[in-house]
Amino acid sequence: MRGTTLLRSALPLALAAAVLVALGGVHEESHRALAVATWMVSAWLVSPLHPALVGLVGCFLCWATGAVEIESAFGGFGQPMPWAIYGLLILAAASRHSGLDARLGRLLPRAPGAATGTTIALALALSFLVPSAIGKAFVIALVALGAGLPAPLLAAGVYVATALERDLLPPPASLAAWAILVCAAGAIVAVRLRRAEAPAGDTDRASTIVGANLALEWKAALLVGATILAWATTSWHAVPPTMVGLAAGLVACLPILGPLAPSKALSPDPLALILAGTALSLLVVLAKSGAVALIVAAAAATAHALAGVLPPAVATYWTGVVYHLFVPDPRAADALAAIAQATGLDPAAAARAWGSSAATRFALYQSPAFVFAASVGPLRPKHLLLLGAATLALGTLVVLAA
Amino acid sequence: MSGVPSAASVVGTHAAARRHGDGTGTRQIVGMIAAPLVFAVLWFLPTHDSAVAQHAIAIAALMITLFITEAVDHATAGLIGVLLFWATGVAPASEAFSGFVGETPWFLLGAILIGAMAGKSGLAHRIALTVTARTGSSYSRLLLGFIVVDCLLTFLVPSGIARVAILATIATGVVETFGVEKKSNIGRGLFIVITYSAGIFDKMLIAGAASILARGLIQDATGQPVLYSQWFIAYLPCTLLTILGAWAVILWLYPPEAHVSFAGDRLERQRAALGPWTLAEKRCAGYLLLAVTLWMTDFIHHLSPSLVGIAVGLLAVAPRIGVIDVGDMKKLNYGAIWFTAAALTMGRVLAKSQGLTVLTDVLTSWMEPYVTGPLSSALVLYWTGFVYHFFLANETAMLSTSMPVVLQFAQRQGFDVLATGMIWTFASGGKIFVYQSAVTIVGYSYGYFEAKDLLKVGLALTVIESLILLLLVPFYWPLIGI
Numbered sequence: 110m111r112g113t114t115l116l117r118s119a120l121p122l123a124l125a126a127a128v129l130v131a132l133g134g135v136h137e138e139s140h141r142a143l144a145v146a147t148w149m150v151s152a153w154l155v156s157p158l159h160p161a162l163v164g165l166v167g168c169f170l171c172w173a174t175g176a177v178e179i180e181s182a183f184g185g186f187g188q189p190m191p192w193a194i195y196g197l198l199i200l201a202a203a204s205r206h207s208g209l210d211a212r213l214g215r216l217l218p219r220a221p222g223a224a225t226g227t228t229i230a231l232a233l234a235l236s237f238l239v240p241s242a243i244g245k246a247f248v249i250a251l252v253a254l255g256a257g258l259p260a261p262l263l264a265a266g267v268y269v270a271t272a273l274e275r276d277l278l279p280p281p282a283s284l285a286a287w288a289i290l291v292c293a294a295g296a297i298v299a300v301r302l303r304r305a306e307a308p309a310g311d312t313d314r315a316s317t318i319v320g321a322n323l324a325l326e327w328k329a330a331l332l333v334g335a336t337i338l339a340w341a342t343t344s345w346h347a348v349p350p351t352m353v354g355l356a357a358g359l360v361a362c363l364p365i366l367g368p369l370a371p372s373k374a375l376s377p378d379p380l381a382l383i384l385a386g387t388a389l390s391l392l393v394v395l396a397k398s399g400a401v402a403l404i405v406a407a408a409a410a411t412a413h414a415l416a417g418v419l420p421p422a423v424a425t426y427w428t429g430v431v432y433h434l435f436v437p438d439p440r441a442a443d444a445l446a447a448i449a450q451a452t453g454l455d456p457a458a459a460a461r462a463w464g465s466s467a468a469t470r471f472a473l474y475q476s477p478a479f480v481f482a483a484s485v486g487p488l489r490p491k492h493l494l495l496l497g498a499a500t501l502a503l504g505t506l507v508v509l510a511a
Numbered sequence: 512m513s514g515v516p517s518a519a520s521v522v523g524t525h526a527a528a529r530r531h532g533d534g535t536g537t538r539q540i541v542g543m544i545a546a547p548l549v550f551a552v553l554w555f556l557p558t559h560d561s562a563v564a565q566h567a568i569a570i571a572a573l574m575i576t577l578f579i580t581e582a583v584d585h586a587t588a589g590l591i592g593v594l595l596f597w598a599t600g601v602a603p604a605s606e607a608f609s610g611f612v613g614e615t616p617w618f619l620l621g622a623i624l625i626g627a628m629a630g631k632s633g634l635a636h637r638i639a640l641t642v643t644a645r646t647g648s649s650y651s652r653l654l655l656g657f658i659v660v661d662c663l664l665t666f667l668v669p670s671g672i673a674r675v676a677i678l679a680t681i682a683t684g685v686v687e688t689f690g691v692e693k694k695s696n697i698g699r700g701l702f703i704v705i706t707y708s709a710g711i712f713d714k715m716l717i718a719g720a721a722s723i724l725a726r727g728l729i730q731d732a733t734g735q736p737v738l739y740s741q742w743f744i745a746y747l748p749c750t751l752l753t754i755l756g757a758w759a760v761i762l763w764l765y766p767p768e769a770h771v772s773f774a775g776d777r778l779e780r781q782r783a784a785l786g787p788w789t790l791a792e793k794r795c796a797g798y799l800l801l802a803v804t805l806w807m808t809d810f811i812h813h814l815s816p817s818l819v820g821i822a823v824g825l826l827a828v829a830p831r832i833g834v835i836d837v838g839d840m841k842k843l844n845y846g847a848i849w850f851t852a853a854a855l856t857m858g859r860v861l862a863k864s865q866g867l868t869v870l871t872d873v874l875t876s877w878m879e880p881y882v883t884g885p886l887s888s889a890l891v892l893y894w895t896g897f898v899y900h901f902f903l904a905n906e907t908a909m910l911s912t913s914m915p916v917v918l919q920f921a922q923r924q925g926f927d928v929l930a931t932g933m934i935w936t937f938a939s940g941g942k943i944f945v946y947q948s949a950v951t952i953v954g955y956s957y958g959y960f961e962a963k964d965l966l967k968v969g970l971a972l973t974v975i976e977s978l979i980l981l982l983l984v985p986f987y988w989p990l991i992g993i
Contacts, residue, residue: 159837162828169617169821179817186611186852189597189604192590249623303581352598359591364539364582379845380837 113418114157121447129277132222135174142176142398143199146391151472160473160490161380164387171394178446185389190243190400191382194481197247197399198377200333201485203356203368204251205359207322207329224258225511228266229292236273236288241350244340245270246478250486251333264492267293272468272500276281290507291468294499328368332357373394384469392438401436405444410431413433413451421452422462428452429466430501437475441467462508469504512820542582546573559869562599567866571912578908585847585908588854595963602860610855614846615727618817619720621841622669624824625802627832628826629667632795635677637785639664643681644778650697650742650767653685655758657701661708662754667799670721670844671709671716671950678705679957686779686959691768698959703968705756706954710906711753712973714940715746717806717816721906724851724937725914726816728858732918733928739806739816744991749979753928754973764967791834797836798823830914844983848908854911867919874913875920888926889934889984893918893977898936906939906948934980 117306125148130141149167151161172182185191204210217227231252235245249266272291294479336357358377361367395401408428415424425448432444449459473479473492482488553569570592577588597607610616611874629635638658646656655677664674682701691697713719719740726737765958788796802823806816827833861867878895882888896917900909914935921931942948943966945955951965 137880158830162825162837162840167823169825173818173822180612183612183617187605187608189608192593192608195590292623348598352594355590355594356598359587359594362583362587364543366543376845378841380841380844382845 117155117157121148121156124148124151132161136397138176139399139403141174142171142394142400143403143494145170145174146395146400146435149181149387154204154434159380159475161384161387162386164474168387168390168394171390171398176400177394177397181390181393182385183399184393185391186386188389189349189351189355190389190477191386192383193243193354194477194484195377195382196355196361197243197481198381198484199369199457199488200336200354201251201266202377204329204333207325207368208253209253209329209333210325212255212326213337214257217252217256217258219360222434223298225262225265226258226260228253228258228299229269229295232266232270232295233273233288233292233439237272238341239337239350240252240343241340241354242271242476243354243481244350244483247354248337250482250488254486260487261490262299263482263490264488264496265488267478267488268470268493268496268500269295270469271478272359294496294503298495298499325368328366329361332361334366335457344410371492376466379482381480384474385477385480388477388480389435391474395436402434404435405447409447409451412448416452420509421454422458423505425449425452425459425462425467425502426466426471426504427453428470429463433467433469433475434471437470438467465504465508469497469500486511516836526841527888533712538580539582542580544575545580545803546576546582547631548808548841549576559866560984561865563758564602564866564869564876566599566865567596567860567864569814569867570599570601571861571866574853574857575912578912580906584846585889585905586849586853589850589857592857593853596856596860606860606863607856607895609859610852610857611849613727613852613855614730614815614817614854615723615855615920617725617899618727618820618849619848620845621721621817621822621824622718622720622845623847624827624835624840625820626670626673626842628666628795630673630800630822630828631839632678632791632834633672633785633789634792634795635664635668636680636934637782637788638667639677639681639738640785641781643685644782650689650700651758651762654700654755654761655706657682657705658708658754658757661705662712662750665712665716666720666803669723670718670856671713671948672721675706676707677951677955681781682959684777684781684959689767693959694767694961696765697767698963699769699964702767702954703964704761706951706960707965707968707972708757710942710948710950711737711757711984712938712975713749714927715743715750715753717742719877720777720851721910721939722936724854724907725932727851727855728914729918729932730854730911730928731858732915732922732932735929736813736815737929738809740808740810741993742933743807743992745945745983745988745993748936748987749937749983752979753972753976756979757972760968760971760975764971794832795827795834799824801933851907851911855905857911858915862919867915869924869926871916871919874916878920879924882924882926885985886933886981889980890977892931892934893938893980896935897973899942900939900947909939910936927993929989930984934984937976938978941969941973946960949979 110376125144126300128143128147129135129140135141135144135220146165149163152158152163156163159255168182171177172179197511218224229248232245232249235248239245239248249270250263252267254272269291336353339348339353343350362369408431409432412424412428413495415428428448432441435443445459448463449456452459454462470476470479473483473493479488479493516543550569550573553572554566557565558568559565565792573595574588574592577583577591578585581745593607595606596602613625640661641658643653646652661674661678664677668674668677677680679702682705685701686693686698689697717723720993722742728735802819805814805819809816828835828837861870878891881891899913914932917935918928918932921928942951944967945962946953954963955965
């Protein structure tokens, strides 16, 4: 066990060193940034360190090594997403405090098979109702926690919901295939894993908390309802979902108006915010230092080499999966163009494979929705890894078939 | 440290002394009514030619009202302001959240991690016990020992509340050893000096939340780095004189009761009971030595104090080589960090929107005739800051709301911005009422002194501090290039 831990700690360092050697040293800012990014990504995937700590150390190293200024090294905290997570963590705490989550959880069927089906269906439905990934994760986590669903089912629900982002997969046919795929992957992993695990959450909680304080529950219900409504109508009012999330959380802790009593200690998990902020900071660092160009070039070269032995669509998909480990941003048009050119795939097919690769995720840092869900509920990294592996396997088949 | 009230519980009890049925305090209700009212009035009142500046002022006023009334905790109030800057279009998201990406909040995180390391390892307690045991063979010497330890602990433990909690455990035992009542002169003297010193020394060093925030605001205003060593050297004479001044004041106001003897061996026994240094203490001492050495020599290597602070803070939490773990990290007071960042945002948005010029005119117009030279400027600034602190009980809130205005005033008058900022920061240390700081509330909650004791000692020491400034600012600071 000790040997495994040592290996998991040493591997990210070895990979970072290898990147530096391959790049020829630390002369350029982009080289340093890429080495630190390699350490961060591999540590997030395999290291026993807490992911928030990995993020903090990585951002600090980006600044301390001179790869970027501190404003870029911690640039993710200057974006609204970590603060939306902060707000939603407060709102989730308020919902749990009031018992609203338990009331919502009662709506889910108790039988294991039906619960799995309903959760996946809810995730699917939310994908068309709520455009924000973090919004979908909030609803699923709330219901799953209230119902005391097992951890794998929470993971599967959140995974399915976040894999079906409207702007990720442009063609409708591809979206339908992808929806079937991720639902299947989610269901397979959830069913297989839940057999091995006891139900998470307190199943007796609902009987004691529901209705215990109706005024508080009403306040929470109104706030949560208004928040979901605001998310669902984003295309009308154009208020960013992150703004809605932060505002909802801040209203939740207002005296008189909010469902959290003023005397109640309020401490949303700070490490969730830090992980989300540092993961976003990585994108800023890669862009500011010019390291993203190195990654695109490496990805194009890899895709070109893979396209010689594999179908071009699969080469694009696999390359995209690895690319998105470093750059968890689906809107990477430059990279897509470079890889499409390298594989010789037509733009529409390349876009389908690329969109699928962006939604094939393995670790918490790859989506703020995962970070949120892991903070409020028992979403475990190993479940995400399995979901990612299942999606990768099925995704390869779908890409091949397309 | 059983029996030590947590800061949160003490502050909570204090802030909401009168609570209504749903747990909401009167101040909170007042804040919930006043803040939106102030916001609405200033939103429409033509305070500035530019609508953006006018709206920025309205949002800043709402934040300040929430800070003053403590209707919500300071971090929430700060984030409400940040959200409003963004949502109302006064600032884009990148500017509204800009306070979170600079050095200051992360330096504060580093300082908080270092403090957690010093507390958990037991090093802070050992140092406190060792120094007091070595110095204390009489009330007078013990008193001096406590003041010196309070000063030394500022390097190690950035939180004033934590310093009070550490020293109070020792002081409780000392009072028992003397065999006197809680509210005896000895009890009052020891506890009030511990409490008051904890709120002064961290203004003379870039160590606590207030001075770290002040440094960030000064850097923002001047664009120049503010060195740790520079700040330390600038206030070194003041630190030494304050130690002597506080000692003299307490001995004068609270002479020991007659026929009281001190069994000094009790402290020595407690110290001996600590045993040999643990690995955690040794590590902590090593990291602190590294940090302090690098901070003190920053004029040579020019490493940013923030970089050193964050690096040592991260070492403290590193697995195997650190002292604290992720569980400890989760329990830290992140609210102070988010609040500091939000306060920085407020200053930046006000400055960029030109709203700051209006506030500067309003708040500093009366000062102009009196600030004619270094001597009068130091006095006027110090006492203005002191009075301003009555209305804004929290030190960091006081600095964040007023510092940008004062610095702009200094720039406009052609004063040295760094010196002005340092005086204003120092003024936040002067306090005479218990409500003015969470540190005084915690010290007061032990029940060894009364509000009138703080009033007496606070007034005496505030006068002494202002006299010290009169010597420092015109005569000493020019010698060191300030």
